Amino acid sequence: MKVLIVGCGRVGSQVAADMDRSGHEVVIIDRDPNQFSRAASRGVLTNDFKGNQVVGNGTDADVLRRAGVEDADGFVAVTEGDNRNIMAAQIAKHIFKVPRVVARIYDPERADAYEKLGLHTICPTLEGAKHIEKTLMEK
């Protein structure tokens, strides 16, 4: 599977490294080139990473095209900005027709609104809180 990941923070770099290790074709995009070296210094995305790293704005259709969005099977939007993730994910889904698209949205209300519009969203705020409460009650 060919996957494009927008945002090379902790989550983005982790997904990139894991998917690369399991044999997928990975392209990771970030507008800040330092994010790639930061990931490397955390021990993620080290020298054995076989995927491509692209410096650019993931909400720019031309950048996405250069990164190979046109024949991608999967697309993950995990920048720090909810709106950037929403926009990048919609471009991937509706303009480039990428079959599987996931967007991280911290704001529960916005996540819910876009989920209803057919975007596959993950809301770490709600899911994190739920998980924490569950763990707390188990012990």
Next chain:
Amino acid sequence: MYVIVVGGGTVGYYMSRDLLERGHEVTLIERDQRRADWLETQLGSIVMRGDGCEVKFLSQTGIERADAIVAVTADDEDNLVALQVAKRHFKVKKTVARVNNPSNVEIFKALGVDEAVSATEVLLAALEPPITT
């Protein structure tokens, strides 16, 4: 006409001022408190401080009876989300965006925004006919 303007930068400020002068009802939304305070000294109580992408905040602006919403922040993604929320959640009839990246004109329209205007594109067009080598 009741118009909501999202983004109180230079464009949002002059737009709101012009709309008011033409006799329209305007609400100007600005996220930054200090900027909102300044805008209020210029334009009066039409300024509201808040995030124009948030459903709860927008519902306090009388958006249900707005005839149009214009998003003119400097960030294309913020303009897109504000207008999609306005269109899909609040059924605002006319949504107009400022876009910075010219290729977002077509993308915004494909994603449900009624009108998208790129200053970059307008300026490029003003250079027409293109200088040929």
